[in-house]
Amino acid sequence: MSAFWAIVRRDITLAMRRKAEVITAVFFFVVVAALFPLGIGPDMATLRLTAPGILWIGALLACMLSMGRLFAADYADGTLEQMALSPNGLSVLVAAKILAHWCLSGLPLVLLAPILGLQFDLPTNALWVLTLSLLVGTPLLSLIGAIGAALTLGVRGGDVLLSLLVLPLYVPALIFGAGAVQAEMSGLGASAHLSVLTAMALVAAVFSPWASAAALRLALES
Amino acid sequence: MIWHSFSDFWAMGGYAVYVWGSFGMTAALVWAEIAWAKQARRKLVQNIQAERASVALNATDWR
């Protein structure tokens, strides 16, 4: 277990010594969310209706943006092969990297979302549900994205390929995440959506590190 | 046989664009897929033959 936390700490330390990359993804989220009203028009009723979808798609793209770098640096400098040789098992270390990725790219979005939701005139209860749905949903995005990042590691045009592979797999997360906020606003209650989202995140938490580790071994063997 | 005339058949009861659009695209893609696979095979066989021929040629030249 100490190896797990060592990797989490190392990845966060590395990111803190190069803050620009983390800040870029967060800034991207803010800019995208600010551009949508300019494209749709300032009508508050429309904005309130579209806000959950816009914020969720923004989060999804921001997560995508940083996903390509998840394993790239460790692959390039040989740390990944050392991880593959670790007696702790590669999948445990991959899980640590996914957790660190979420702390750096998912968590800031969760914290920012209620502020951006205010721009869209979301009611208070909807803001809470939005934050909660992102809190459960962004780990799911990191987990699914990790499989794509591992599969496309070191492949020609990997970044574009990554989005082609991963975005379709994000559909359920998007539907239930944005749906939770819409259900709350329409008075149906969000608990059903949030439980499905949680269940999907838990399944992905079991399956994704294992599948990613298998894909990473392929990248190392070729 | 349910059609009374040829033009009747083509008109498809007013749905000609939709029905023939569907059947036509299906036929076109099936044809394209077959042509593509056949061409791929022809190219591949030629490539392999050329490769083998060049290996044989170089082997005699260098001796």
Next chain:
Amino acid sequence: MFSKSLFYFSSPQRFYPVAGKSWPWFAVMASALAVWGLWLGIFVAPTDFQQGEGYRIIFVHVPVSWMSMIIYLAMAFWALMGLTFNTRLSGMMCSALAPTGAICAFLSLWTGALWGKPMWGTWWVWDARLTSELILFFLYLGYIALTNAIDDPRRADKAGGILALVGALNVPVIYFSVKWWNTLHQGASVSVTNGSSMDRTMLDAMLIMAVAFWLYAIAMTLYRVRNIILARERHTQWVADLPEMKAMSTGAIT
């Protein structure tokens, strides 16, 4: 006995002639059934009293939609075989299936849109089936793009296999999530085959067409897997000894 013969033919060298002998039979049967099914579907089946002649689109739409799903399941099956038993043929079968699957998914979308326009008055409806079909099409494209981008065939096969399995797990989740989303939004949930009272001839024609597409997919896959085997094994002696390698080369020189 079964598993023994299974592994016997899982060698590309042994499978190559088997595939070569069998694909023409599947192709002939597929063409014969397609002619029969089209004859029944276009010339014999009566006009639908609700949808007029427009319903005839189902004779391609339903078979290609079924095939797009069956082919993905077949890919997931071969992916599982490849990852558990480590047989080389499995990955080749997987990548041989994908293009036909992608074409079927595209045709399903195309014919679905052409069917939807006269029936619902719109080219596209965000219902569970059409949306899942669209995602399925993206999954096929992703698989093809990934396997083509990786140069090392071993990694391409295995990475494609992982992707196919992850996708296969996701398709039902996507279907049910879109379905739920749709009911919440009170959208149209119309099925192409309203199912209630289909004429016997219509049903026959549709099933015959479905079998024809199935056989077509098998023939195409066998044909394409031969190409893949040749490309992978190009430097082996058995490929050099193939009659087709010699027949054409003497022809080319003289």
Next chain:
Amino acid sequence: MLTVSQLSCRRGDRRLFSHVSFTLASGQWLHLEGDNGVGKTSLMRLICGLGVPEEGDITWRNEQASATDDDEPQTLRNNLIYLGHQLAIKEDLTPLENLQTHAAISGTPLSTSNAMAALAQMGLRGREQLPVKVLSQGQKRRSALARLIVSEVPLWVLDEPFVALDGTAQEVLRTVINSHLSHGGMVLLTSHQAVSLDGQGRVYRLSA
């Protein structure tokens, strides 16, 4: 004891080497030699489980080695340290942090004082807390080599360990390897220059 028997490796269409066999027992070292591109690195990666051999076996203490995620302490993967062309050093971390992270990954217990001592032995005294990016190429390699000093595994697989090191550093490395051999360790290494080490050593010439 490490036993490699009838190992063959293929890279794409090209066969690198075939039917490589050797054994390596406690206290022994083996110098892999061969022209560029003959597959020395590939052979080392196969032994580490970072590749799949076309045919042949690798056994460790008479057990088949496997690359899968099994946690049994007996497996070869848990008994070796691999130092490849890529140093697995993070430019933004200090040598001390790099060493500590690596110890955590490889499951080696390591106290800060031991880590400092190892870095000092590699001649990095006073540079333990500087980011690696300000160090020279040779110093980077030395901070990677400090892993050997703190490691507790019997088999060392070293790909060109002497490259880019000055005379002093080479001498230190030789001392470290000799001490490992005298404690019953095994060393498999490649080098473009002749290697003189204590203990029982051999040269294995790899050819296509």
